[in-house]
Each structure stands twice: as structure tokens, then as C-alpha cells.
Amino acid sequence: MSVLRAHARAAALLAAFVFIPSAHAHVTLQVKEAPIDSGYKAIFSVPHGCKGSATTKIRIRIPEGVVGVKPQPKAGWSLETIKGDYAQPHMRYGTKVRSGVKEVIWTGGPLPDDYYDEFVFVGYLSGELTPNSTLYFPVVQECEQGVARWIDLPSADKKAPDDHSDSPAPGLKLLPKR
Template identity: 55%
Template sequence: MKNYLFATGALLAFGTNAAFAHITLEIQEAAVGSTYKAVLRVPHGCEGKATTAVRVQIPEGVIAVKPMPKPGWTLQTKKGKYEKPYQLYGETLTTGVKEVDWSGGNLPDEFYDEFVFRVSLAADLPAGQMLYFPVVQECGEATDRWIEIPAAGQDEDALDNPAPGIKLLPKK
């Protein structure tokens, strides 16, 4: 019985290994019109090398982005115009953060870390759909691009380098 349980546990661990090989978001669903704390989990480096930069692209409809600084890393944001104006707390927002970059750090391949930012999800985002945050992970000369977004009807598991995403839930 012990061998069966060990084998089952090993199978489950190896069977879910693909999910742990990619950069993912800790919480993978959020309601439109809400505040969302995005926690990007970086489980490994690139080709065995230490991660030295993480860049995340902010999708349209994700506004009021506030990244969390990380000790030992340089934090920068790139701002730009939104495709349309958004309302937030009685204000009209036409520009905001389009990319968040953490760089200059050193996350060895054998360690794991998290990169955090807080956002507001616009109330008019389409509930029931996925929203993706493409990520580029740099490791010195090596780079992993977690930027693939599945086409309509395509299974995310079929992608080699899927972008982390969240399922948009109806407004509460």
C-alpha cells in the first residue's frame, strides 16, 4: 500500500510538473471592477542560469497599476496611453502603467521568488474570459518569453511558453 501511495504521489507530482515550470499567477481569477493583487511566481531561471530581470506587460483594461519594490532589484514602470478612457473613483484615466520591470537582481535557478503588483480591473472587461499578462524573464544572456496566448478554442496546456493569466469573473 505504501508503494502505491508513493507511486500515486510521484505521478501527481510529475504530472503537474508542467504547471510549475512556467511563470504563473498565484491567484488565477478575479472579478471585473475589482482590485487584484497579482503575485507572479518565478519557479526557476533560464537554462539553469539565475534570473536577473522580470518584465510584465500590462493588458488593456488593467489600470492603476502599483508594483511592489523588491530589495536588491531596480523597479521601473513604462507608461502610455490607454486605448480608451477608464473611470476610477470619480476620475477619468487616459494613461497609465503599460509595463513593469524588475531588473538588476539575482535569483539563482535553484530558488523561487515572487514579484507583486496591485491593479484595478476595469468594470467593462469581459467576464468569463481569460486575461493574460505576458512576461519576459532574463537570465544574463538567456531569455525565456512567457508570452504565448492561446487562440480561441486552443488549450493553454498545448503552449510551450504560455503567458500567465486570470479568468475574469462577473462583477460582485
């Protein structure tokens, strides 16, 4: 029995280490799938700072086809949006939209490395987007000391960023419209 218990303890200990979130965990989207031609609430999870340094800025580039973006203010953070023209008009609830928010920037905090937070906006996923594809939201995380760029996109022959990437951009799988 003691040999079995020792093996069970060893297996439990190994499992604990395997399932502990990595110190290199990246910024991710909480909801990873959504249908095109519908509203979407993007919740970006920021699990840590930059190598121990507190986060002071989060910049999210809005991909083409995500329109009508409205970011959620956060206490202790200032909020800025950068607007511009879209590469093509997009339909949103039956109306053509030609320009809008291209980047959202939260500055402030600071968010210490030992804490976690979320940064949120709502938007509309245009019906012109391609279902069964993935849309990427590059994020730059600036800290009191250092920067983390969550910007890696897939190469032309891949559907997702390299599994070994240290800095993948958060991705949203686009589903067919309902």
C-alpha cells in the same frame, strides 16, 4: 501481503514522480480569478531560472483594462515602469483614466535557478473588461544566460493557450463585478 505492498510502493513512487513540479514550470499568477470593477493584487510566481541560469530581469506587460498599477519594490532589484495611453479611457473609482503603466520591469537579483520568488503589483480591473473571459499578462524572464518568454496567448478559436504550450502567458479569469 508482500505483493500488495510492492504495488502500493510502486503506486506511491509513480505518484511522487507525477506530482513533482516540472523543471519546465512557468511563471504563474498566484490568484487566478478576480471580479471586474475592483482592485487586484497580482502576484507572479517565478519558480526557476533559464535552463539553470539565474534570473536577472522580469518584464510584465500590463493588458488593456488594468489601470492604476503600482508595483512593489524588491530589495536587490531596481524597478522601472513604462507608461502610455490606453486604447480607450477606463473608469477607476468613478474617474476616467486615459493613461498609466503599460509595463513593469524588475532588474537585479540575481535569483538563482534553485530558488523561487514573487513579483507583485496592485492595480484596478476596469468595469469595461468582459466578465467570464481571461486576461493575459505576457512575461519575459531574462537570465544571466538565456531568456524565457511566457507570452503564448490563445488563438482566436480557443479560450486558453494551447495545453501543450511550453510558454503560456499567465492568465486571470475575470469574474462579474460584485
